[in-house]
Amino acid sequence: MMGSIATYNGVxxxxxxxxxxxxxxxxxxxxxxxxxxxxRGAKGYGQFGPPxxxxxxxxxxxxxxSYTLHFGPIPPGLFVCHRCxxxxxxxxxxxxLGSAADNTADMIAKGRAxxxxxxxxxxxxxxxxxxxxxxxxxxxxxxxxxxxxxxxxRVAPCSP
Numbered sequence: 166m167m168g169s170i171a172t173y174n175g176v177x178x179x180x181x182x183x184x185x186x187x188x189x190x191x192x193x194x195x196x197x198x199x200x201x202x203x204x205r206g207a208k209g210y211g212q213f214g215p216p217x218x219x220x221x222x223x224x225x226x227x228x229x230x231s232y233t234l235h236f237g238p239i240p241p242g243l244f245v246c247h248r249c250x251x252x253x254x255x256x257x258x259x260x261x262l263g264s265a266a267d268n269t270a271d272m273i274a275k276g277r278a279x280x281x282x283x284x285x286x287x288x289x290x291x292x293x294x295x296x297x298x299x300x301x302x303x304x305x306x307x308x309x310x311x312x313x314x315x316x317x318x319r320v321a322p323c324s325p
Contacts, residue, residue, distance in 0.1 A: 182215040183234060185215075186213055186215070186227075186230060186231075186234070189201060189202045189203035189211070189213070189227070190202065190255055195256075195258060196258070197256070198249050198251045198253075198254040198256055198259065199231075199254060199255050199256040200251075200253050200254065200255075201213075201227045201228075201253040201254070201255050203227065204224075205252075205253060206226075208252065209252040209253060210226050210227065210228065210252045210253065211226065211227030211228065211252075211253050211255060212224045212225070212226065212227060213225055213226075213227045213230050215230065226245075227253070227255050228245050228247065228252075228254065228255050228260055229245045230255075231255035231256075231257055231260065232245045232257060232260045232262075234257075235257035236257065239262065240262070242264070242265075243262045243263065243264060244262070244263050244264070244265065244267070244268045245260050245261075245262060246260065246261050246262070246263045246267065246268050246271055247259055247260060248260070248261060250275055250277060283310065283311055283312055283316075284310060284312065284316070284320060288310060289320045289321075292306055292310070292317060292320055292321050293320065293321045296321045303317045303318060303321075
């Protein structure tokens, strides 16, 4: 798979997939991020199209390709996470395997969640003790704390 020959617009590229991969990497020092210079997806992750003999070219995430080059196959269900939080980075020293839960915990611990935690533990206790089941109560609490009704429902899932 990594040694297939690619054809682009009828021109044969005799480089290996690994050679083509590294042509798109700005490789710096061992501890630095190695930026992917090729195409990137909407979320900022590098995309690489390794050729597959007799098949259409499919894109893979560049950091996953880098991990596989250096450490071998990625077990099913695992993510390749970034220690550096730099999505286009393909430095194998910055990559580690984790479950979906590990990836989410890492994201939250590093403050990269799409939402910032607005509720403190004290807020959550007050919200939970305030729930009486009155109509409109969750809407009022959501407005008071600047969060969505869904957030209130998550921290206080059921009425007393």
